């Protein structure tokens with residue numbers, strides 16, 4: 362299993378994966394918008410998993426000097442439950458830790474019990490917070 366930095370030739374594979382894994386996401390999260398934005402800011406923190414010549418998984422991470430965040434953790438349906446999601450999160454954690462980050466946050470949609478089970482299994486805790494957001 363190779364986990365490596367995203368490269369331009371991965372675009373189609375990532376786009377396909379995200380459409381499958383995040384079918385309800387708003388347009389601002391689609392690959393055409395999110396990938397160029399990520400490549401303009403901390404591009405080293407965008408990883409893909411490639412068991413062969415296909416894109417099996419992704420993770421985007423960011424560090425703002427206070428907290429690290431994970432986004433777009435996704436594994437293709439045919440590749441799930443073989444440790445790829447865990448490997449991607451560990452790669453992102455390692456990169457964030459290398460910048461001095463000691464706390465990582467992420468968001469899961471309310472009611473998504475399977476994804477919550479994944480994160481708790483790999484060491485994340487559900488914290489008593491209310492998530493707020495605003496489009497600007």
Ligand SMILES: CC(C)(COP(=O)(O)OP(=O)(O)OC[C@H]1O[C@@H](n2cnc3c(N)ncnc32)[C@H](O)[C@@H]1OP(=O)(O)O)[C@@H](O)C(=O)NCCC(=O)NCCS
Nearest residue numbers: 382434435436441442443444445446447468475478479482
């Ligand atoms: C969440 C996701 C990334 C997990 O990827 P994965 O490669 O299947 O995860 P792993 O194989 O590393 O799983 C590690 C452990 O997490 C737990 N886990 C993973 N998926 C699970 C599920 N659907 N239900 C319950 N537990 C799960 C299991 O304990 C698993 O270990 P096991 O297979 O030995 O039982 C993947 O299901 C996915 O892409 N989901 C859709 C996209 C999404 O919602 N992403 C999260 C955005 S916040």
